Amino acid sequence: MGEVSVKLTVNGQPRAATVEPRVTLADFLREQLQLTGTHLGCEHGVCGACTVLVDGAAVRSCLMFAVQADGAEVTTIEGIGSPDGGLSAVQSAFRDCHGLQCGFCTPGFVVSVTAFLRDHPNPTDPEIREALSGNLCRCTGYQGIVNAVQQAAGAARRGELR
Amino acid sequence: MTERAADGGARYAGARVHRVEDDRLLTGRGTFVDDVSLPGMLHACFVRSPIARAAIQRIDTSAALALPGVRFVFTAADLNPGVREQWHTTIGKEMPETPRPPLAEGEVRFVGDPVALVVAESRYLAEDAAELVEVDYEPLPAVVDYTEAEHAKALVHESHGSNVIAQLTTVPASAFDEVFASAAHVASETIYQQAYAPVPIEGRGLVVDYSSVTGDLTIHASTQTPHEVRLFCSRLLGMPEERVRVVTRDTGGGFGQKVMVQRDEMCLMLAGPVVGAPLKWVEDRRENLLAAGKSRQEHAAVKMAFDADGAIQAAYIDFVQDCGAYPTPWPLFPAAAVGTFFPGPYRVPRGGFAVKTLYTNTVGRAPYRGPWQFESLAREVLLDIAARQMHVDPAELRRRNLLRRDELPYKNPNGMNYDNISPLETFEQALAMLDYAKFRAEQAEARSAGRYLGVGLANYVEASTPGYGVYGTEPATIRIAPTGRITVYVAGGSSGNSIETTVVQLTADALGAKIEDVDTVQGDTAVTGFGAGTAGSRSGSMTAGAVRETAAVLRERILAIAAHELGVAIEDIELADSRASVRAKPAVGVSFKDLAALADAPAGLEASARYTANSPSIWVNATHVCTCEVDVATGRVQLLRYIVSEDCGPMINPNVVEGQIAGGTVQGIGGVLFEHLAYDDDGNPVATTFMDYLLPTAAEVPAIEFGHIETPSPGPGGYKGVGEGGAIGAPPAVVNAVADALSPFGVKITRLPLGPSQIVALLDR
Numbered sequence: 001m002g003e004v005s006v007k008l009t010v011n012g013q014p015r016a017a018t019v020e021p022r023v024t025l026a027d028f029l030r031e032q033l034q035l036t037g038t039h040l041g042c043e044h045g046v047c048g049a050c051t052v053l054v055d056g057a058a059v060r061s062c063l064m065f066a067v068q069a070d071g072a073e074v075t076t077i078e079g080i081g082s083p084d085g086g087l088s089a090v091q092s093a094f095r096d097c098h099g100l101q102c103g104f105c106t107p108g109f110v111v112s113v114t115a116f117l118r119d120h121p122n123p124t125d126p127e128i129r130e131a132l133s134g135n136l137c138r139c140t141g142y143q144g145i146v147n148a149v150q151q152a153a154g155a156a157r158r159g160e161l162r
Numbered sequence: 163m164t165e166r167a168a169d170g171g172a173r174y175a176g177a178r179v180h181r182v183e184d185d186r187l188l189t190g191r192g193t194f195v196d197d198v199s200l201p202g203m204l205h206a207c208f209v210r211s212p213i214a215r216a217a218i219q220r221i222d223t224s225a226a227l228a229l230p231g232v233r234f235v236f237t238a239a240d241l242n243p244g245v246r247e248q249w250h251t252t253i254g255k256e257m258p259e260t261p262r263p264p265l266a267e268g269e270v271r272f273v274g275d276p277v278a279l280v281v282a283e284s285r286y287l288a289e290d291a292a293e294l295v296e297v298d299y300e301p302l303p304a305v306v307d308y309t310e311a312e313h314a315k316a317l318v319h320e321s322h323g324s325n326v327i328a329q330l331t332t333v334p335a336s337a338f339d340e341v342f343a344s345a346a347h348v349a350s351e352t353i354y355q356q357a358y359a360p361v362p363i364e365g366r367g368l369v370v371d372y373s374s375v376t377g378d379l380t381i382h383a384s385t386q387t388p389h390e391v392r393l394f395c396s397r398l399l400g401m402p403e404e405r406v407r408v409v410t411r412d413t414g415g416g417f418g419q420k421v422m423v424q425r426d427e428m429c430l431m432l433a434g435p436v437v438g439a440p441l442k443w444v445e446d447r448r449e450n451l452l453a454a455g456k457s458r459q460e461h462a463a464v465k466m467a468f469d470a471d472g473a474i475q476a477a478y479i480d481f482v483q484d485c486g487a488y489p490t491p492w493p494l495f496p497a498a499a500v501g502t503f504f505p506g507p508y509r510v511p512r513g514g515f516a517v518k519t520l521y522t523n524t525v526g527r528a529p530y531r532g533p534w535q536f537e538s539l540a541r542e543v544l545l546d547i548a549a550r551q552m553h554v555d556p557a558e559l560r561r562r563n564l565l566r567r568d569e570l571p572y573k574n575p576n577g578m579n580y581d582n583i584s585p586l587e588t589f590e591q592a593l594a595m596l597d598y599a600k601f602r603a604e605q606a607e608a609r610s611a612g613r614y615l616g617v618g619l620a621n622y623v624e625a626s627t628p629g630y631g632v633y634g635t636e637p638a639t640i641r642i643a644p645t646g647r648i649t650v651y652v653a654g655g656s657s658g659n660s661i662e663t664t665v666v667q668l669t670a671d672a673l674g675a676k677i678e679d680v681d682t683v684q685g686d687t688a689v690t691g692f693g694a695g696t697a698g699s700r701s702g703s704m705t706a707g708a709v710r711e712t713a714a715v716l717r718e719r720i721l722a723i724a725a726h727e728l729g730v731a732i733e734d735i736e737l738a739d740s741r742a743s744v745r746a747k748p749a750v751g752v753s754f755k756d757l758a759a760l761a762d763a764p765a766g767l768e769a770s771a772r773y774t775a776n777s778p779s780i781w782v783n784a785t786h787v788c789t790c791e792v793d794v795a796t797g798r799v800q801l802l803r804y805i806v807s808e809d810c811g812p813m814i815n816p817n818v819v820e821g822q823i824a825g826g827t828v829q830g831i832g833g834v835l836f837e838h839l840a841y842d843d844d845g846n847p848v849a850t851t852f853m854d855y856l857l858p859t860a861a862e863v864p865a866i867e868f869g870h871i872e873t874p875s876p877g878p879g880g881y882k883g884v885g886e887g888g889a890i891g892a893p894p895a896v897v898n899a900v901a902d903a904l905s906p907f908g909v910k911i912t913r914l915p916l917g918p919s920q921i922v923a924l925l926d927r
Contacts, residue, residue, distance in 0.1 A: 030197075036197035037190015040196070096180070098818070101659070101660065104192075105414075133861035136859065140821055141829075143821070143865065145860065
């Protein structure tokens with residue numbers, strides 16, 4: 001199958017590659033760029049584990065082809081914290097509130113919540129639950145995750161999301 | 163309470179400390195099996211049966227093999243003869259394993275049955291090639307409905323001669339005819355639970371890496387039991403166990419599904435040494451829902467006799483379970499447990515059970531958190547039905563029958579000897595947290611306004627931490643390096659249960675070390691001793707024993723060296739903050755770092771020991787209370803409050819305890835309201851995506867409130883297992899809440915799930 005060249009920015013770094021047109025953005029990130037923090041839980045757009053930011057919007061990278069991200073700015077879980085390994089406000093809140101257990105769905109939640117709080121720094125509890133309903137977690141029963149979003153919203157209001 | 167405040171140092175057990183797992187998992191630096199990438203690695207994909215039962219007449223692999231990049235297509239004839247022995251360490255060689263050929267041989271027995279294994283240079287190519295494998299099937303009559311399996315003409319396994327796998331009756335129901343005939347009240351129902359499944363967000367997967375030069379086989383596995391995978395594989399392939407190494411870093415949820423070695427995994431073990439390169443298989447969601455195993459799917463005729471005061475006189479359960487075509491071994495054991503635990507935490511003077519396990523042409527049964535939770539579902543639902551019949555409040559009926567502390571130990575009629583539990587205390591605590599009387603008043607007011615609220619109660623007692631066989635032993639090694647770093651090595655098998663943090667907390671306390679000085683290595687069979695992994699609510703309570711035994715040896719050495727170095731008696735030394743100091747003069751001391759260097763630089767200080775359980779199980783109990791509102795027009799159930807009061811003894815980390823309870827509880831809620839691993843009448847699965855198999859999301863789940871009662875167990879630290887209870891207590895609490903809300907309509911709920919359509923149908927009846 002013929003390959004197509006793509007150029008994009010991933011976590012602030014320009015990347016160029018050739019890919020088969022059928023390769024999903026998720027597989028491209030995981031396999032070609034070896035950014036394995038983006039996880040695949042269903043590969044049909046329901047579980048949200050593969051959520052990344054594409055030009056700032058939270059998208060499911062299993063539902064997008066890599067070629068569709070040509071020219072885009074992509075942020076994965078590896079690009080959410082500070083480069084020295086420090087946690088973002090959302091990541092810290094997940095740790096403080098026991099918002100993760102096995103950690104497989106966690107990157108998708110962290111990315112989704114980061115985008116949500118950037119756009120909604122003052123969410124109500126129902127808004128938080130609605131926003132989280134696009135990501136599935138099987139370990140936590142969502143208790144610690146909801147608490148983490150509430151904690152991180154405080155940081156969002158202070159403009160300290162990253 | 164053996165380990166409390168042994169020395170003056172910081173106490174980490176009992177504190178909500180940050181998890182050591184979190185930094186890597188939050189930043190995308192975890193290592194799940196699909197993150198393992200080895201040079202030259204090949205990728206596997208299964209060809210699976212599209213038919214519930216059929217004879218395989220021909221398999222043509224030529225088109226698949228002709229595709230560039232495809233290396234192998236294996237069928238049963240290639241892989242199955244490689245099987246040497248096939249049994250689990252935790253079950254034993256003597257227990258009969260039901261037939262589990264790696265690839266389907268001659269006949270497919272469920273939709274999803276693996277027929278061929280394609281190996282190619284990429285997953286994409288392997289999937290392309292799998293579509294090119296031509297299989298001719300001759301459809302055969304399938305046994306789909308387990309309730310008809312026993313008398314069906316078709317046999318799932320011809321060689322077995324029957325669709326009944328095994329059955330067991332302790333006492334026939336007729337033995338209690340007189341008690342039931344003379345009882346003031348009798349409640350009797352048949353209660354059904356549908357199929358649902360663990361559904362970890364990470365599916366199953368393996369990377370098998372064989373070196374033909376050294377004969378070493380390394381398996382990277384998504385598993386709860388790395389040491390079992392190693393021993394099972396060594397026997398399966400007839401390889402010396404020391405040649406097999408299993409490495410498990412992060413496992414993305416298991417909930418029982420990743421305890422046993424399944425057929426797909428056997429195929430990878432068999433193919434790995436043949437393909438000449440590392441071989442990866444990671445199942446996709448469809449495969450997980452098709453072939454990773456189902457759970458629940460069972461029913462029972464249950465009955466209870468009561469005297470005029472509502473005291474239980476006898477309880478009997480006649481239980482039938484669907485095990486699918488290829489259950490993990492050994493199906494009768496968890497089925498029998500449904501019988502033995504049916505009396506629950508109540509005063510039940512007489513009782514018995516009969517259980518039956520059946521084959522069908524559906525996916526095989528696999529363990530799921532609280533594999534025998536049907537005992538609680540059936541009992542608690544029946545108690546509510548009985549209370550309504552007797553015009554007694556369901557809380558009052560339970561209160562009259564719950565075991566009191568002064569009655570312990572108490573042997574239930576099936577021989578289970580309960581002790582160190584507090585069912586009445588958790589019950590009263592949970593009711594007080596709700597303010598039960600106030601809720602009843604609100605419910606009455608709401609009803610007069612045409613709104614239907616309900617409250618559901620459920621009590622259970624479960625046997626955690628099995629202490630028999632290989633489950634009853636767990637090792638640890640602790641090493642203090644000359645750098646001062648302390649590393650604790652345990653068998654592992656974490657799949658989200660925070661056992662890394664638990665072990666670090668316990669080790670820091672046991673040695674008097676700072677928690678930040680302690681690391682842990684788990685899940686690598688090359689550097690850890692055999693342990694049975696995460697199953698049976700055992701990890702925390704068993705590993706606590708291993709750490710205690712090992713740290714005790716190391717403490718003695720630390721104390722001896724420190725006493726010698728500081729010139730005082732051993733009794734005058736205390737250990738705290740990674741330092742040995744003189745009790746009377748805390749400024750005089752020596753750090754663990756210096757002690758390790760003094761002891762044997764560069765090796766440092768090291769000890770290994772193994773804990774052996776001192777009881778056959780550790781009992782743990784809880785009460786679940788749930789309130790809901792049911793929209794009688796749409797059938798929608800909204801959960802309002804959810805309260806769990808549990809007694810898991812002292813908590814090592816309350817965050818972890820509450821996280822385990824919440825996770826299990828939401829799985830139980832999902833099992834009642836949303837999840838159904840359904841088949842159509844022809845045996846076709848109809849829930850193979852997350853658009854059909856509905857998991858609960860944050861929008862459907864209420865905030866969970868926790869109450870704790872602390873009755874120490876006889877085990878190390880007084881700890882108990884708490885991993886499974888949420889999934890046991892939640893289903894009956896939710897069912898009873900819905901039934902209570904609908905009681906003005908005379909609705910009786912005896913079948914699950916309770917989706918909107920089922921509720922509307924109940925109301926229309």
